[in-house]
Amino acid sequence: MTEEKTHHPEPSYLVDTGKYKGLMAWLTSTDHKRIGLMYMYAMMVFFAVGVILGMIMRIELFYPGQQVYGPQAYNGIFTIHGIIMIFTVVIPGLAAVFGNFSMPIMIGAKDVAFPRLNLFSFYLYILGAAIALASQFMGNGPPDTGWTFYAPYSIQTHTNVVAAVFGAFVLGFSSILTGLNFIVTMHRLRAPGMTFFKMPLFPWSLYATAWIQVLATPIVGITLLMIIAERWLRIGFFDPSLGGDPVLYQHLFWIYSHPAVYIMILPAMGVITEIIPTFAQKKIFGYKAIAISSLAIALVGYFVWAHHMYTSGMSTTARWVFSLLTFLVAVPSAIKVFNWVTTMYKGSISVKPPFLFAIGFIFLFMIGGMTGLSLGALATNIHVHDTAYVVAHFHYIVFGGVGFAFFAAIYYWYPKMYGRMYSFKMANWSFVFLFTGFNLLYFPQFIIGIMGMPRRYFDYLPQFTFGHQLSFFGGLLLVIGFIIMLITLFSKKGAKAPDNPWGGRTFEWTIPSPPPLENFDVMPEMGVNEQPYDYK
């Protein structure tokens, strides 16, 4: 029996072997690889919706004054653009897609610790996203509070805030369960001989992320429940006319939502940390520093939330303390950047599409990070608070950072996912369009932000027209880039991918592409002298 198995390799996870076939086989699968792909397909749909909403905003902003629709519609559109992009795309983002697909294989496991809970998280994600989207069509019109749901306006507005808030709550619950699953997986299912400090660095970044998911998300959960109770029962925690405090809402909201930025960016950093040594064919520089800096970011990132609130009337002491901590959290991020660059030094670099996107990530992330410091400084913040400068800054982080890392990860693991290659030429063209379009879209926002263009405004003064028009054309280039990328990946079947197309050293490159259902025919082990990035 066993002999026969060695002659006939196990079928890949893409072949239905269970009792269902086709779509049902996917929807009922507890296989981490299939769940990862299902997250990816769902996210691509939500991302497309978010991009279209973004372009609708840019069309309205092409000239000053009203062009296509009115201010109330504009408020609704930027709100749902934020809710979709933040809660359904970038927060679950890399952790849900590549954390599910790659992480168990990279640590030498057959699956995550709780496969059924994993599928349940996925359905919670779909449910939460559906509720958030439904808020657009039910009740008294789309919510117009912005994705931050600031009190007291979120309590007073007649729009359908409760549904959107409840959708975000469900999405948070899904995120908590994914984090819990990953923590237990990495504690219990590592391959024999793989100690924590021999674990690859993408799993390490997911480990830090998972702890933030578990320890920060409940705070926003309870805060969103408070908003619902405010609206339904008038409990008044955030309502000054009943003795409540609206600034308290801002604190509670950012206690989660700032760490959420690290939920987004840490897995992105992890992906980059995998890609750079593979394409430089060189051992990662400063393995332990990268691993520990992930935990340091998670820890310090928990205590910087009030830098979103410098103009809210906090005490001076609170402001300088949070400003100081904000500068501190930049240190571990910078450690990673130095390590990536140093890894490339004297490596044999091959500039393939994943590497190109990784370099793009470092460039955009550095601009995003540096402008973050000028926002974290008290004096400059007062000047640019709530301007387009802030919009540009966080798009450089969540789109230039997380988004480009996401594209890099797709190009990196695509051969493993589908067992097929793609056209490098087309992939490079998608990079050219995405990178140029991105900078053309968001860089002008820094400049008009400093000139005084407020964020979330429907109308503007004539001197900002040129900046907004540049942004519009940047947006067009971006959309072309996405279309090229989709064609590259999904239009036709590429050549068959080898098991290890990039010469990677982590476990996922030792198994067939696409992997069999249980990942490994022989469970892998790590020897005493082995290291995760043993390049020659």
Added chain:
Amino acid sequence: MEHRDDIGAKLGMWVFIFTEILLFGGLFLVYAIMRSSYSTEFHQAAHHLNAFIGTINTVVLLISSATVAMSITAVQKGNNKLAVILLVITLLCAAAFMINKYFEWGHKIHIGLYPGSDLMLTLSHGQVMFFSLYYFMTGLHMFHLVVGGIILTIVLIKVQNGTINEGRYVLLENGGLYWHLVDLIWIFLFPLLYLIT
């Protein structure tokens, strides 16, 4: 072929308990801030709560936690029959707690002490905040008590039919852990709401 990892399952439960503590942590934070702004009004408002009923509920929950812990030992020793009895006592305690709470809330709502009522609008800000916190915190706690009750009912059925036995009882342990959490949160709610007069 079956993969089984009791330590992993318990680790998962502990991590989940951390998230629950932080969920309530947000409320305790609001409580701390409101009480420091309105300390005298909180003391006045707390007079409206019945410390006697609160004490009874505390004792009831402590007993229920003890019986859950004992039921685990009973299963470990292979005595499923005793474990069933102990779990039934736990569930009865939970029911007693709910009945007590029903009368407690019912009385307050009857005299008009609830968020958004006309009477509430005549009270001072601090007292409004106190009663809002009282309903929100005990309400969320009750919701957890009901969830814990459902979990323990499922566990009870499995102990009854022998799916949970001396060789395999991690589900009972996890159910018990959750129940202790419900108990623990009440241990903090009780003095913060009832005993600050």
